[in-house]
Amino acid sequence: MTHTALSLVAVAATIVLDLFVLRTRLLTRAAYWTAYVIVLAFQLVTNEWLTSQGVFRYDPDAILGWRIGNAPVEDFLYGFALVTQSMIWWVWWGRRGVER
């Protein structure tokens, strides 16, 4: 599997987790989208910095080759999954009464 394929699976799994499995439905909420856009803005800055500094190197066969700045577009799919799942689980544990 390529990085592209894995990150697309991760995006799909995140959506399924939110809407159908845990039913947190964050993806329907203004609070989520506002927070995500803010995090994305920071990701654009930090990811660009790290990639342009050469901290990560990507196998060209594992990615599409589309970049936003220096960062592969797949990094933003990956980031969506990581960021959104963090928020999803936080909300879910709160719903269960843990330090609500």
Next chain:
Amino acid sequence: MREFTYAAMLGFVVLVTLPLELLLRVRVYRRVRRLALTMLCVVPLFVAWDVLAVRLGHWSFDLSRTVGLVLPGALPVEEVLFFLVVPVASVLTLEAVRVARRWPVGDEPPGDEPGGAGRDGGEP
């Protein structure tokens, strides 16, 4: 100083989000159990993905940009720290939006949603 490149970025994220906890008082670090449980659900999965991706050759690290401590699975310690820093920063941001806008995030007790009864407040 090059070896602090990755660590500096992580430090930047932690510092920039700290005022959310200390000044805006979002109480994310304070809700340590909830935060720990959240991390338990997210961190192992993404660390495993990372180890797999490195094994498959999807990406690699320039170790001269790291402090040089490589963990089992061939991940620089900063990479594992990344999986701690980013989820915490994400949750801090979500809670900050909740506090600043008073929009619901979905963990409100039933009957407590702002925006009036019967309306799913906050939908775009």
